[in-house]
Amino acid sequence: MAALDRMFITSVWFESMVYGICVLFGACIYILANRNRKSHRVLFVSCIFHILVSTAHNVISLLLSLQGFTASSITSVPNGSSKYFVAPTTFMLTNLALYISNVLAQDLLLIWRLYVVWNHSWKLVVPSLILEVAHIACAIIAVFLIAQPNEHLFSRNVQAFGRASWSLGLFLNTCVTFGIAYRLWLAGREVSDLTGRNAYKAAMFTVIESGALIASCTLILFVLDITGSPSGFMAFNVAVQIATTTPLLIITRLGLGLANIGTHFDKSSSPTVTFAPVQIDITEDTCTYPMAPMSPFATRKTGSMQSFYREV
Numbered sequence: 195m196a197a198l199d200r201m202f203i204t205s206v207w208f209e210s211m212v213y214g215i216c217v218l219f220g221a222c223i224y225i226l227a228n229r230n231r232k233s234h235r236v237l238f239v240s241c242i243f244h245i246l247v248s249t250a251h252n253v254i255s256l257l258l259s260l261q262g263f264t265a266s267s268i269t270s271v272p273n274g275s276s277k278y279f280v281a282p283t284t285f286m287l288t289n290l291a292l293y294i295s296n297v298l299a300q301d302l303l304l305i306w307r308l309y310v311v312w313n314h315s316w317k318l319v320v321p322s323l324i325l326e327v328a329h330i331a332c333a334i335i336a337v338f339l340i341a342q343p344n345e346h347l348f349s350r351n352v353q354a355f356g357r358a359s360w361s362l363g364l365f366l367n368t369c370v371t372f373g374i375a376y377r378l379w380l381a382g383r384e385v386s387d388l389t390g391r392n393a394y395k396a397a398m399f400t401v402i403e404s405g406a407l408i409a410s411c412t413l414i415l416f417v418l419d420i421t422g423s424p425s426g427f428m429a430f431n432v433a434v435q436i437a438t439t440t441p442l443l444i445i446t447r448l449g450l451g452l453a454n455i456g457t458h459f460d461k462s463s464s465p466t467v468t469f470a471p472v473q474i475d476i477t478e479d480t481c482t483y484p485m486a487p488m489s490p491f492a493t494r495k496t497g498s499m500q501s502f503y504r505e506v
């Protein structure tokens with residue numbers, strides 16, 4: 195029990211370090227507000243929500259630290275700080291609620307990207323949403339049980355629902371990420387026949403790398419928890435910030451041109467690209483021969499090839 199106070203302060207320190215990476219928020223807003231790009235309002239709302247949740251969680255973690263290490267009513271009790279940090283206080287339950295909210299928003303944004311790149315098809319989205327509902331429901335039940343007087347953080351029921359939530363979250367994130375990457379790979383094969391290069395390759399790896407970030411974090415938490423280490427719970431402070439960093443990182447990398455995507459062919463124009471979350475141009479010789487629409491990227495009313503929709 196005595197080690198819990200050190201685990202907590204270490205996790206808060208790492209949380210503050212990762213929160214510093216959220217300066218990406220400024221870059222994201224600059225990219226999304228660029229008048230030369232057409233960005234979806236979902237991305238603005240998502241960025242603002244994530245940074246607000248991360249900031250609130252960081253502030254509450256500071257208040258928890260101050261209370262746990264300075265309040266005489268806590269420090270005067272043997273192992274008082276350690277007991278306080280795992281007790282179902284208002285601060286702790288609020289932080290858990292913020293964690294669930296942030297993960298939910300991050301997952302919904304990922305599912306939305308899957309919906310966009312797969313031609314607004316619900317066939318993949320509906321199963322993903324069902325998994326997400328189960329994932330978040332397990333997490334909410336676990337937090338509800340923690341708040342009950344006859345339960346505690348490491349009780350069997352809390353651990354069962356917590357592990358189920360992490361398992362579902364890991365499975366969902368991995369499947370949706372690779373679903374997006376596979377769609378980009380298919381698009382890259384078709385585009386490479388016309389441009390001589392795979393313009394989607396960098397975007398594909400960007401999505402995989404960013405998805406692997408939160409998936410790796412969830413996997414570490416899950417492994418620590420099933421091995422019986424209390425550090426699995428303490429590390430959720432860091433996971434909140436990583437859930438914010440992941441979507442911001444995708445927007446920033448694509449917006450700064452680290453991932454070149456797409457095609458828009460017309461008889462008198464150079465190809466451009468539209469992809470969630472930003473539009474990036476690539477230069478290519480003008481196409482002068484007639485082109486038939488290429489499903490699934492062609493529009494129904496024109497002979498142009500548009501990749502990933504105009505609302506993004």
